[in-house]
Each structure stands twice: as structure tokens, then as C-alpha cells.
Amino acid sequence: MTETAFVPRCADFDTRVRSSFDRQAMMRSMGAVLDEVLPGHVSISMPYAAEFTQQHGFLHGGAVASVLDSACGYAGFSLMDAESAVLTVEFKINFVAPAQGQRFRFAADVIKPGRTLILTEGRAHALAEDGSARLIATMTATLMAVRDRGIAG
Amino acid sequence: MTETAFVPRCADFDTRVRSSFDRQAMMRSMGAVLDEVLPGHVSISMPYAAEFTQQHGFLHGGAVASVLDSACGYAGFSLMDAESAVLTVEFKINFVAPAQGQRFRFAADVIKPGRTLILTEGRAHALAEDGSARLIATMTATLMAVRDRGIAG
Amino acid sequence: MTETAFVPRCADFDTRVRSSFDRQAMMRSMGAVLDEVLPGHVSISMPYAAEFTQQHGFLHGGAVASVLDSACGYAGFSLMDAESAVLTVEFKINFVAPAQGQRFRFAADVIKPGRTLILTEGRAHALAEDGSARLIATMTATLMAVRDRGIAG
Amino acid sequence: MTETAFVPRCADFDTRVRSSFDRQAMMRSMGAVLDEVLPGHVSISMPYAAEFTQQHGFLHGGAVASVLDSACGYAGFSLMDAESAVLTVEFKINFVAPAQGQRFRFAADVIKPGRTLILTEGRAHALAEDGSARLIATMTATLMAVRDRGIAG
Numbered sequence A, B, C, D: 001m002t003e004t005a006f007v008p009r010c011a012d013f014d015t016r017v018r019s020s021f022d023r024q025a026m027m028r029s030m031g032a033v034l035d036e037v038l039p040g041h042v043s044i045s046m047p048y049a050a051e052f053t054q055q056h057g058f059l060h061g062g063a064v065a066s067v068l069d070s071a072c073g074y075a076g077f078s079l080m081d082a083e084s085a086v087l088t089v090e091f092k093i094n095f096v097a098p099a100q101g102q103r104f105r106f107a108a109d110v111i112k113p114g115r116t117l118i119l120t121e122g123r124a125h126a127l128a129e130d131g132s133a134r135l136i137a138t139m140t141a142t143l144m145a146v147r148d149r150g151i152a153g
Helices: A013-022 A025-030 A061-077 B013-022 B025-029 B061-077 C013-022 C025-030 C061-077 D013-022 D025-030 D061-077
Strands: A033-038 A041-047 A085-095 A103-113 A117-127 A133-146 B033-038 B041-047 B085-095 B103-113 B117-127 B133-146 C033-038 C041-047 C085-095 C103-113 C117-127 C133-146 D033-038 D041-047 D085-095 D103-113 D117-127 D133-146
Touching: A013 A033, A013 A061, A025 A061, A041 A061, A061 A085, A061 A103, A061 A117, A061 A133, A061 B061, A061 B085, A085 B061, A085 C085, A085 D133, A103 A133, A103 D133, A133 D085, A133 D103, A133 D133, B013 B033, B013 B061, B025 B061, B041 B061, B061 B085, B061 B103, B061 B117, B061 B133, B085 C133, B085 D085, B103 B133, B103 C133, B133 C085, B133 C103, B133 C133, C013 C033, C013 C061, C025 C061, C041 C061, C061 C085, C061 C103, C061 C117, C061 C133, C061 D061, C061 D085, C085 D061, C103 C133, D013 D033, D013 D061, D025 D061, D041 D061, D061 D085, D061 D103, D061 D117, D061 D133, D103 D133
Parallel strands: none
Antiparallel strands: A033 A041, A041 A103, A085 A133, A085 B085, A103 A117, A117 A133, B033 B041, B041 B103, B085 B133, B103 B117, B117 B133, C033 C041, C041 C103, C085 C133, C085 D085, C103 C117, C117 C133, D033 D041, D041 D103, D085 D133, D103 D117, D117 D133
């Protein structure tokens, strides 16, 4: 889905991403786990959680969006230099099926890395007991590398 | 911001919206409270919550998106007929300032009500101790009125 | 719809916007005219044009998007400093009614002006012979002020 | 990029798509040519056209969006039944590089086909004289299959 292979600007990109993710209290509150970190790619998973459902008992669209936002953010952050913090400028999410399942997987890829703005794309899947995966949502997110604001990570 | 005043299709739209909102476990988990329900307009508020922050200690963008999604959804649902359940087709959110504050307010309005699809718009503000409000995010969301799927509300 | 009144960074913002608009060959090809230029606000209009229709004889959604994109871009550019050129980072458009009419009006406002990124919002209306206006599309667009790239305006 | 292979609901999907495209006056005005039509996939190309440029001489973002919108629309229409017309509900476009080149290619794929709503994704590339392609924009578009409104195609 990406145009090229990406070269990280920091040798310790994996540590930087994991340590920043660990500081996201919301991901912890939701039971989200950071599975894969590659240059320009991140995947996160979480179990079904009754505390984060909407009125029909499916995972809330906002919960799906929250984890996809983090996945997109860290896919972008994995390519940033050591002086940059990552902020989300905007994202758009399309919901294509109810978030029903035992577990959910959220994967994100950098589409276009720029020095200031980075375009990313994410996909969320519901995983059934038999291991099958069903697409539930897609996201595009624009990230910004922010420097010199007294924040890092 | 809306084109016209809206006439609800259900006399008990207020009850229907509040009872559906009460079934959204995620809103309860986040401490979100449904403040206003008018035909085509809803507002929700929540306090700062350390469990729903991102890596810099601001409210997570996904948390902001989650409550705005609910606000948009219920603004639309307030105009639906008694046979309809509401689902979010897609939303887009732009973040314009960090979600820093004591409390947050999320307001949503219907822009265009259709029989099947409804376009809504939401704004999130951070409220400071002195009562001042700062815009932190804007959303547009497309909702779908779903009938005959065995779900309601 | 805007949070505050805007102060332009250039005294000659009106001239700068109009001169840049005049260089947009596409707007000329479509018969689009720049009507209003205020700090943070622009409106453009165009007549129905059979050359820019889709398969049902309505104005093509892309034509509507093109003029709204220009309106949003110049609303943002009206607030930029003299060294900046404007580029569109992304936009999202929702179509709420067919683009049928004698004439179309496209208005855009800055929602949040930043030094680098500017968030804008646009609305397109179809104008009937009796002067009534019908909302046909809404847009949110993120603009970037680009400096030092050898382009201006 | 797609989840599954798609089975068209009409045996003559190719003819239906091409005949509807031929009625899009805007595509003709822009010199756009429909290259590929497969179930759930369409590609269109057009040459650089000075009449559709913005103020810096690049192809206007709205021109890029217009052709991507048509590509997404026809990727979706290729899977619709014989009674359906296609309308765009919304699209979002991210611009990642200036639209500079000799020729441009616009490809779109269905991500999720529903009976009423179809999610699609498009990519625009600028083609240089040496044949190399550079990504300039990505789109996600939601389409609606409209029946019984007295329009077809």
C-alpha cells in the first residue's frame, strides 16, 4: 500500500514509539496493546471491552477511531527525527461493519512522509473466534511533526 | 449554522435520545453527561480525565472524537422516526488546539436531514477555570437511519 | 460561524487574493467570479455550465469541489503574510443535494488561523431563478502557508 | 488493497460504466479518458491541461479531485445492479505533492461494497516523460446506489 520502503531517522525508533505509547493512558484504559513497530508501520490490538461500547453493544465507533488514531500517529512517529513530537492534524474514518468480535486489530501505514506533514492510512478488523478477520473501519490521518514546543514523543 | 428549524418525527425524541445515550457504556466510562437535547441539536460535556489522555497529558484525540461522534449521532437521532436506529457512516475531525482544560463541551447540529442519510457538524471546546471556552476540534459526520435490522435506538 | 474577527497580516490582502485568483486558469475556464474578499472570508459564484456536468446533467461534484477549494484557499490566504503561498493539504466535501440551478454560490470562512496550518469551512448553494438558495455541499479544508519555496500567492 | 474479489451484478457492467462516463461532460472538457474498467476497479488518465491549473501552474487540486471522484464513482458503479444510479455522498482528498507532470493517472478501487453505500479509495499519480509515477493525492469516497428516482447510470 506504501510507495517505497521507509528509512527511520532514529536508530531507536522502536524504543521511542513503545515508550510514547506506554504514556498514552487512554490506550492502557482500553486494554490496547502495541504489537508491531516497523519503520512506517504499527499494529495494535485490543479485546472486546464492554466499558467501551455504544448503545447496541458493539465497540463504540469512537473507541475504534481512538486506537486507529494512535496506530496512525505511531506509524508516522516511527519515521520522525529525535527532536519531533507527533500531533494529529485531522483524520477521517469510514465505518463499514459493526465492531463485533472477540478481539480487534488496528494496523496503520505511512503513505507519504514529509518533513512537517505525514499522511497515514489505517485499517481496523474484527477478529472472530475462528481466527477470521472482518474489515470494520478505514482511516486516513494527517500528522504533524512538532519541534521546539517543549514536548517530545 | 443550520439552514432551517427542524421538526422532530417523534414527540418523545428527548426520551429516546437520553435513553439511548444512557446505554452507551463508553460515554459513562468517560464521565460524559448529556446536557442539551433539542430537535437537531445535542450538547454533551465531560471533565478532564487522566485515564483518557495521550502521551503529553492532553485528552486523547480519540476521546474528543468519541464524544463528538456521540453528539453528532444523537443530534441526528433526535430527528429520526420511531423505527430507526442510528449508525455513523463516517466522520472527519480536525484538531485545532490541544485538549487542555478543566472541562470539555461537545455540541452538534444537524446540517441536512435526509430520510436515509443525515449530515451533522460538531464542535469541541475546552473550558478553563475562568469560564472561557477555546475551540479544540471540529467534526462533520454522516449518519444513517437504519430500519428493520433488529436494533433500535 | 467563526470564533473571532480576523486581522489580516497584509494591508493589501484584497489585491493579493484577487491577483492570485486571476491566475487560476481553472476558475476562469469554469466562469467562476470572485465576489467578496474579507479578512478570513471569500465568496465566489458561477453560472450553470453544461461543460462541467456529470452524467445526469447536474454540475459535477468535482466542479463544486473545485470552486469550494478555491474559496477555502483564498479565505485562508487573505490572512497570510506577504511571504506565504497557500497550498491545500486536504479537504473533505459532503454533497447534500444535486447541483441543479441557474447559478451557484460558494462561500468560505476561516475557522482557525495558525501560522502554518489554517482550518477553513465552505458552503455551496444552488440559486434558483426566484432568488432562493439551496445548500448543495459543505467542505472543510486544511491549508498550509508555504514559505521559501520560490512560489508566491 | 481490496478485501475480496468482486462479482459484478450486471453482465454488461463495462458498457454501463463507459456509457455513463461518456455522458460526463466535465471529463470530456478536461480531456480525461476512461482506460480500465474491471469489477470494482477503474482507471482514468488525462494530459496536463493549462486551462485547469491553479495559480502556480500546477493542475488545480479541484481538477485532481474531479477525476478521482469520477474514478471512485465508476469503480462503485461497476458493482451496482441495473436499477441503480450512482451518487457521491462525500469524499476526502489529501494532496501529497504538486500536480506537475506530462500526464496524470487516477485509479480507484472498491474497499467495501454494500447494497446502499459503497466505500472506495482512489490514488492520483503524476507521470513524467521517463515513465516514472509520483503519488500526488489520495481519496476516500462514499457512494450511494440510488434507485427509483428517475435517473439511471
